[in-house]
Amino acid sequence: MTAVTTELSEDRIERPVRRRRTPVTVLCWLAVLPAAGWAVLRLAGLERGPLVQAFAFTPYVAAGALAPLVLALALRRRGPAVVAALAALALAGVVVPRALDADEPAVDGPTVRVLTANLLLGQADPGALVDLVRTRRVDVLAVQEFTPQAAATLDRLGLATLLPYRELAAEPGATGSGLYARFPLSDTGARRNQGFAFRQAYGTVAVPGAPPVRVESAHPASPYEVRVVPDWFTDLRAQPPATPHGPLSVLAGDFNATLDHAPLRALIATGYADAADATGRGLVGTWGPYDGDPIPPVTIDHVLADRRIAVRAVSVHPLPGSDHRAVLAELRLPAAR
Structure with missing residues (x-):
């Protein structure tokens, strides 16, 4: 019991x-x-x-x-x-x-500094942008949400002297685009994306001592709500791929995508390197709380460089009046043969 x-x-x-x-x-x-x-x-x-x-x-x-x-x-x-x-x-x-540095190609050509800036409907402080171009000795400037008023003000403040070569597709609102350069441009134009009809100015930069480099100011559609996600996919998939066996190319702009988005990774896989990622700066935010919105920073502005180009440094800079920060990439090009 x-x-x-x-x-x-x-x-x-x-x-x-x-x-x-x-x-x-x-x-x-x-x-x-x-x-x-x-x-x-x-x-x-x-x-x-x-x-x-x-x-x-x-x-x-x-x-x-x-x-x-x-x-x-x-x-x-x-x-x-x-x-x-x-x-x-x-x-x-x-x-x-x-957050880690990547191996870079061994190149011995000139250095070119590429800056990309989203101007938020042309409302970004033009003086701050011109000062950034001047103090950082920018050679190529890609701008998005570029308006006719912004274009006129930038020239009045001295951008025309600093970067005299340009391909401008300024428009009211968010669709405008521009490309400025210290060196001569050729094969210029501006295409229009199918999604949000954003323009993308492009041109081939003749950097002394280096092969020609095609640069485009990228601005695919924003996936700001579910119904426009197909436009986002369309625009990202339409971005010009790298040409590993052809001319050098650089895409710089507001991609409205991070490295966690498959379409951007697919674009990079064609032969680009994300400049910030290559230099251990890939987690530095470029969009979010900079105009007062309670949004954690995310990295949607990029400089994508042909993998035959070495990325020496990347820095991110405040741009008063914009909800984005400007991204500056210092690139070392192959020498001309």
């Missing part, structure tokens, strides 16, 4: 313990699965609909993915801990390299 009583007592103790463990395990899985799902979708390049906007914040998700891992380890839940660790490692694997 004593043995039976003891067995019943032990059974009553084990059942409440199991019942207490189950809700805790469920809680762990609920904490782990969002980061794990995000990692799977990011690695597979499956951003669709509202995920297009959300994926811009992947670096923040990667940092936050450590929290469910710590929780699962603290609560000694092996299954959730393993999944959380895999998710954290996967997200770190795609984010951390942006």
Whole structure:
């Protein structure tokens, strides 16, 4: 009788313990699965609909993915801990390299400094932009959301003297584009994207001592809401690919995409290098809170350089009046043969 009583007592103790463990395990899985799902979708390049906007914040998700891992380890839940660790490692694997320098090609040609700036409907401070061009000795300037009034004011403040060669497609509102250069331009023009009808000025820059370099001021559509995501895909897929066995090319502008967006990665894979990523500056924000909006900074402005071009340095600069920051890339070109 004593043995039976003891067995019943032990059974009553084990059942409440199991019942207490189950809700805790469920809680762990609920904490782990969002980061794990995000990692799977990011690695597979499956951003669709509202995920297009959300994926811009992947670096923040990667940092936050450590929290469910710590929780699962603290609560000694092996299954959730393993999944959380895999998710954290996967997200770190795609984010951390942006903070590290990459190997660069060995080139011995001249240096050219390329600056890109979104002027926010032409409202950016023109004096600040001209000062930036002057003090940073900019050789090529790509501008987006470029209006006729901005063009006139920039010239009046001295940009015409600093960068006398240009291809301008200024328009009221957000669709205008411009390309300025210290050196002669040829084969110039401005094409219009199909999505939001943004213009993209382009031209071939004759840098002394280097092969010709084609530069385009990029500005694909913004995925600001779900219904325009198809326009975003259309414009990004229409960006000019690199020509690894042809002329050198550079795309500089507001791409409305980060390195966590598959269409931008596909464009880079044609033979470009993201200048900021190559120099360990790939996590520096270029759009977000700069005009007062409570948005964490994200990196959507880029200079994409042909992989035969070495990236020496990248810096990001405030541009008063704009919701973007200007991106300056110092590029070392191959020598002319």
